[in-house]
Amino acid sequence: QVQLKESGPGLVQPSQTLSLTCTVSGFSLTSYNVHWVRQPPGKGLEWMGRMRYNGDTSYNSALKSRLSISRDTSKNQVFLKMNSLQTDDTGTYYCTRAGRWTIPFFDYWGQGVMVTVSS
Amino acid sequence: DIQMTQSPSSMSVSLGDTVTITCRASQDVGIYVNWFQQKPGKSPRRMIYRATNLADGVPSRFSGSRSGSDYSLTISSLESEDVADYHCLQYDEYPPTFGAGTKLELK
Numbered sequence: 001q002v003q004l005k006e007s008g009p010g011l012v013q014p015s016q017t018l019s020l021t022c023t024v025s026g027f028s029l030t031s032y033n034v035h036w037v038r039q040p041p042g043k044g045l046e047w048m049g050r051m052r053y054n055g056d057t058s059y060n061s062a063l064k065s066r067l068s069i070s071r072d073t074s075k076n077q078v079f080l081k082m083n084s085l086q087t088d089d090t091g092t093y094y095c096t097r098a099g100r101w102t103i104p105f106f107d108y109w110g111q112g113v114m115v116t117v118s119s
Numbered sequence: 120d121i122q123m124t125q126s127p128s129s130m131s132v133s134l135g136d137t138v139t140i141t142c143r144a145s146q147d148v149g150i151y152v153n154w155f156q157q158k159p160g161k162s163p164r165r166m167i168y169r170a171t172n173l174a175d176g177v178p179s180r181f182s183g184s185r186s187g188s189d190y191s192l193t194i195s196s197l198e199s200e201d202v203a204d205y206h207c208l209q210y211d212e213y214p215p216t217f218g219a220g221t222k223l224e225l226k
Contacts, residue, residue, distance in 0.1 A: 035215075045155075045163065045206055045217040060214050094162060098210075105153060105210050107174070109162040 002026035004034070004095050004110035011116050012085050018115060020080040022095030029053065029071055033098045034078045035106070036069065040091040048093075051078050053100050085117045121145050123207050125218025131226045132202070138194040140221045142207035147188065151211035154183055154192045157204045157220075166205075167192060199225075 008020035022034060029051070036048040049059040051069045059067050068081045078095060092112040098105045122145035132138055142152065150170045155163035165174045167183035170190055180195040194201050202225055207218040 044220045045208075047215045047217070058213060096163075102151065102210055104165075104168065105151075105215075106155070106163070106208065107165050107168070109164075112162055 002097070002108045004097060004108060006093060006095055006110045006113040008093075008113050008115070010114055011118065012089075013119050014086055014117055016085055017081060017083045018085050018089070020093055020113060020115075022078040022080070022110060024076050024078070024095075024097070027097065029073045029076060029078065031100070033100065034071075035096050035098060036078075036080050037094045037096060037106075038089075038091050039094070039112075040088070043091075048080070050098070087117050090115060090117045120214055121148060121209050121212055121216050123209050123216050123218040125207055125221055127221060128219060129222040129224060132197055132223050133226050134197055134199060136197045138197055138201075138223065140192045140205050140207075142190045142209075142218045144188045144190070144209055146212075148209040148211035150185070151209055152183075152185070152190045153208045153210065154190075155206045155208065156201075157206060163206060197223075 003025045005023050012018050033050050033052045035050040037045050039045050049069050051071050057069050066083050071078045092114050094112045096106045096109040124143045152170045154167040156166050157163045166177050170185045171183045182193045184191045202223050205221045
């Protein structure tokens with residue numbers, strides 16, 4: 001069955017770099033796009049960026065200067081790296097999938113990983 | 120970026136109520152709107168896709184509709200398990216953008 005699972009450190013110091021991994025199963029990274037979405041505590045959802053099935057990437061313009069998404073198809077993993085973290089980057093980070101041509105879109109999500117930015 | 124203006128931000132509800140949540144898109148997004156349910160500490164769950172289609176396993180008391188640039192999620196005969204946060208999403212144009220969310224609370 002389709003599964004996505006995020007992993008990474010729960011605590012990051014300000015100005016440091018966040019590294020997260022999304023490990024997928026039940027589908028191929030060369031057939032689906034994987035997106036990253038985050039949610040500050042008690043707030044709404046924000047799209048961060050995506051890794052397309054063909055290896056292309058797209059980023060939220062507000063995060064583009066700090067964000068990088070990559071993948072290892074042999075390990076079924078998509079990676080997120082974001083530098084210069086600040087306290088308002090605290091929140092839960094999710095990976096989710098979408099079909100090549102928007103069908104389906106965000107049908108499966110990981111359980112999320114809570115990231116706290118604090119010294 | 121396309122703005123999805125979601126209302127209300129919160130709603131006090133009773134079991135058995137019919138509840139309607141609305142998102143207004145700042146420009147045409149066609150049918151490319153999804154609705155998600157999110158319970159505390161859980162991931163979003165897709166409830167409605169392409170504005171009006173019920174996702175697999177979602178009870179039939181949930182429905183989605185569109186009128187122009189207004190998109191609505193309706194829950195008929197609210198059950199206790201429906202008390203949650205709800206989010207709309209447009210994915211017609213990048214970046215995908217979410218509404219601010221609606222929190223349902225029991226009276």
